[in-house]
Amino acid sequence: MNSQQWLSYYQNNRNHRPEPKWNLPSSLDDRTQHFLAHSLSHFQLGETGEGKFLLAQARAQAPDDVAYHEALRLFIAEEQEHARLLERLVLRFGGKTIQRHWTHSLFRLVRHALGFKFEIQLLVIAELVGTAYYRLLQARTRDPVLEEACALILKDEAQHVDFHADWFGDFQSRLLPLERAGWGGRFQILFGVARKVAWVDHKAGLVIAGANRRQFFQEARRECIRFLQRLQRNANQPAADEVIAQTAAS
Ligand SMILES: [Fe+2]
Ligand SMILES: [Fe+2]
Numbered sequence: 370m371n372s373q374q375w376l377s378y379y380q381n382n383r384n385h386r387p388e389p390k391w392n393l394p395s396s397l398d399d400r401t402q403h404f405l406a407h408s409l410s411h412f413q414l415g416e417t418g419e420g421k422f423l424l425a426q427a428r429a430q431a432p433d434d435v436a437y438h439e440a441l442r443l444f445i446a447e448e449q450e451h452a453r454l455l456e457r458l459v460l461r462f463g464g465k466t467i468q469r470h471w472t473h474s475l476f477r478l479v480r481h482a483l484g485f486k487f488e489i490q491l492l493v494i495a496e497l498v499g500t501a502y503y504r505l506l507q508a509r510t511r512d513p514v515l516e517e518a519c520a521l522i523l524k525d526e527a528q529h530v531d532f533h534a535d536w537f538g539d540f541q542s543r544l545l546p547l548e549r550a551g552w553g554g555r556f557q558i559l560f561g562v563a564r565k566v567a568w569v570d571h572k573a574g575l576v577i578a579g580a581n582r583r584q585f586f587q588e589a590r591r592e593c594i595r596f597l598q599r600l601q602r603n604a605n606q607p608a609a610d611e612v613i614a615q616t617a618a619s
Pocket of ligand 1: 447522
């Protein structure tokens with residue numbers, strides 16, 4: 370993984386971020402706005418968080434990869450920016466942000482319990498499911514501000530998934546084929562569970578936006594495949610530290 374390249378990406382991505390035109394009126398009826406606000410408030414909670422645990426774990430795992438730590442910090446800052454955009458959307462649709470929800474509590478509990486790799490794995494799964502959600506809202510809801518905010522978030526999320534795919538690619542390049550297969554199987558099972566939980570939680574919002582279960586599952590599945598393909602490409606390349614070691618030895 371080229372940590373320095375990712376750090377540059379995140380540093381540049383902080384600049385020239387267009388702001389949605391929050392004052393544009395919405396043509397959505399009150400009922401639609403109500404359900405969307407409720408659903409968006411759950412995603413808003415998911416995008417908050419300071420990432421202290423994650424950063425501490427990353428530093429403990431790879432103390433020398435300072436560029437990665439910094440890139441990870443900027444990645445967390447982008448998620449906080451998404452939380453800000455989502456909060457404005459929730460308020461636009463007459464809703465309130467929330468401080469806790471069982472899906473969020475469960476997610477936090479599980480990811481903190483099982484260490485850094487597991488936490489990143491769950492973050493990726495949340496990004497894949499979130500991407501499907503934002504994409505369907507963007508495509509199905511006739512609200513210009515919601516579309517703008519979703520477009521901004523989706524642009525970042527695509528890079529977040531690639532960022533984690535690069536990190537996991539490095540990790541997997543050190544695994545035996547059977548170990549890789551085991552990891553991939555577990556990942557896909559977790560993804561399947563998360564996709565179902567997300568559907569239960571966001572069904573009302575997605576349905577009122579004009580999407581259905583099949584479309585949501587398909588979108589999420591497409592994202593999962595894209596992630597696994599990128600990860601596999603990276604896993605088949607030698608890890609960055611091995612390249613450095615080989616170069617130094619020759
Ligand atoms: Fe996000
Ligand atoms: Fe993200």
